[in-house]
Amino acid sequence: MTSLPWLEQNHLWFPPAEQALDDPDGLLALGGDLSTKRLILAYRSGIFPWFSDDQPILWWSPNPRCVLFPEEIHVSRSLRRTLNSGYFSITADQTFSRVIRLCANTRAEGTWITQDMIDSYGQLHKQGVAHSIEAWNPRGELVGGMYGLAIGRCFFGESMFSLETNASKVLMVHLANQLREWGYRIMDCQVESGHLIRMGARCIPRSEFLSILRTCVDSTPEHQHWDFQWQWPGREV
Known part of the structure; x- marks a missing residue:
């Protein structure tokens, strides 16, 4: 080192x-x-x-590098049933600070999300660079969330949490479909996990990942305002 x-x-x-x-x-x-x-x-x-x-x-x-191309999101039969039930409501940028703190505090193995990181990503959120995606149950409780950075046509996922079964999967499907709609090229997942692979993520050589970034980080997506609610069913997935 x-x-x-x-x-x-x-x-x-x-x-x-x-x-x-x-x-x-x-x-x-x-x-x-x-x-x-x-x-x-x-x-x-x-x-x-x-x-x-x-x-x-x-x-x-x-x-x-583990990445998810938005058009490759995988929706299993059981997950589709959950989506069609409308159980979860999905929003964006409604409570960034709660999402990042829950990402830090709900990991049994500990966290790398230090207070300094919370502060810095909070500043990025105020600048419109960092965003949160939230999943709510019918009682209005925050039960899932993810945060990451949107730069050009790339979304860099940082961390997520789930307090109810399928909450994080549902928000990933909504996010992937919306990113596809907006013309985003890639969702960076950083490191491989079984959960991500089952959702359609795959590992690509770092050289390919860097080539995508060079093409996409300076280009403008179709939409840059994240403060709204997503509805399901939406586009066919």
């Missing part, structure tokens, strides 16, 4: 993502800060922060 580049706070820079280590997979650099400018530069470059309170800031760009 000592041979990795150390980022200075007064120098807004990252080494190329291709220089990340193979073991641990994707570790690229240490240090720097969580300023909004640095975070935006990181995501535009295929890099994200992931660290614990007792560590310096660690920056990652794994290879391969």
Whole structure:
């Protein structure tokens, strides 16, 4: 780890993502800060922060990269029944701070979402870069959520939580369909999980991921205002 580049706070820079280590997979650099400018530069470059309170800031760009192309979202028969029931209501940007804190506090294995990260992503939300997606049950209780960054035609998912069965799956379907409708190219999932793969995500080489970013982070989506409710059924999936 000592041979990795150390980022200075007064120098807004990252080494190329291709220089990340193979073991641990994707570790690229240490240090720097969580300023909004640095975070935006990181995501535009295929890099994200992931660290614990007792560590310096660690920056990652794994290879391969887990992504979901919005048109490839998978809806199982049972999930379609849940969607058709209308049990969950899905909204966007209604309660960003609650979503990010629940993402931090509901993980049994602990969290990398430190207070500094909560503060920084909160600032990105105020700037219109970070967004939350919420799932509500019929009693009006927040039972699922996700947050991430929208840059160009790329959505970079950061974390999600689910307090009721299928809540996170339902919001992912709604989000993927809306991103497709708006002309987004990709949803970055960062690291593979069984849940994501079952939803249609797949792993692609980092080189392919970076090529997509170069094409899409500077292009403008069809729609940039996220403050509204989604209804189901919507587009055929």
